[in-house]
Amino acid sequence: AQTVTQSQPEMSVQEAETVTLSCTYDTSESDYYLFWYKQPPSRQMILVIRQEAYKQQNATENRFSVNFQKAAKSFSLKISDSQLGDAAMYFCAYRAQGGSEKLVFGKGTKLTVNP
Amino acid sequence: DVKVTQSSRYLVKRTGEKVFLECVQDMDHENMFWYRQDPGLGLRLIYFSYDVKMKEKGDIPEGYSVSREKKERFSLILESASTNQTSMYLCASSPIGQDEKLFFGSGTQLSVL
Numbered sequence: 001a002q003t004v005t006q007s008q009p010e011m012s013v014q015e016a017e018t019v020t021l022s023c024t025y026d027t028s029e030s031d032y033y034l035f036w037y038k039q040p041p042s043r044q045m046i047l048v049i050r051q052e053a054y055k056q057q058n059a060t061e062n063r064f065s066v067n068f069q070k071a072a073k074s075f076s077l078k079i080s081d082s083q084l085g086d087a088a089m090y091f092c093a094y095r096a097q098g099g100s101e102k103l104v105f106g107k108g109t110k111l112t113v114n115p
Numbered sequence: 116d117v118k119v120t121q122s123s124r125y126l127v128k129r130t131g132e133k134v135f136l137e138c139v140q141d142m143d144h145e146n147m148f149w150y151r152q153d154p155g156l157g158l159r160l161i162y163f164s165y166d167v168k169m170k171e172k173g174d175i176p177e178g179y180s181v182s183r184e185k186k187e188r189f190s191l192i193l194e195s196a197s198t199n200q201t202s203m204y205l206c207a208s209s210p211i212g213q214d215e216k217l218f219f220g221s222g223t224q225l226s227v228l
Binding site (some may be wrong): 009045093104105 | 150155158159163171211
């Protein structure tokens with residue numbers, strides 16, 4: 001079974017600084033998708049970024065970028081120029097290609113942004 | 116805008132009660148999911164459905180059942196609520212083959228006393 005591990009239960013960053021959240025996963029599949037979701041206190045899960053495993057190029061969305069290392073099964077999220085509104089729980093997730101479209105989530109990292 | 120609506124934001128029930136959690140989506144999505152979220156455990160999949168009357172067990176289906184009689188509605192049922200089912204329940208929906216369009220509801224915080 002696929003598993004997703006987020007080794008940092010909590011992280012903090014100063015406003016305007018950069019922070020990296022770690023995620024590793026375990027799978028025997030060669031094709032799959034990886035995601036980072038943000039859950040602010042409102043509880044609404046928001047897709048931050050999505051990566052297709054067959055694409056070597058790292059995905060980027062504005063201040064959010066990933067470092068995808070397929071051989072190492074690592075998928076870290078970098079947040080640049082951190083803002084107070086970035087404070088939230090961040091979840092890494094995995095989905096196998098084909099078959100059911102369910103996501104497997106990590107346990108989450110709580111990010112605090114200090115002014 | 117896609118909307119996934121969960122009928123209750125907070126719910127308090129007693130042990131042994133039958134509990135219905137309702138989820139409705141308005142974008143004609145085929146896939147619907149029920150997740151449970153607990154601190155330190157992340158989100159765990161309870162059940163999902165990819166079509167009307169179709170359902171599949173997720174990772175933690177014990178103590179739960181689901182119903183999908185209409186495409187837009189996916190109900191989670193706790194046949195006999197227990198205190199260990201106190202949790203946040205999140206519903207989500209997506210079109211088939213478009214997981215980038217997975218949308219979540221705002222969650223139901225269920226307390227079983």
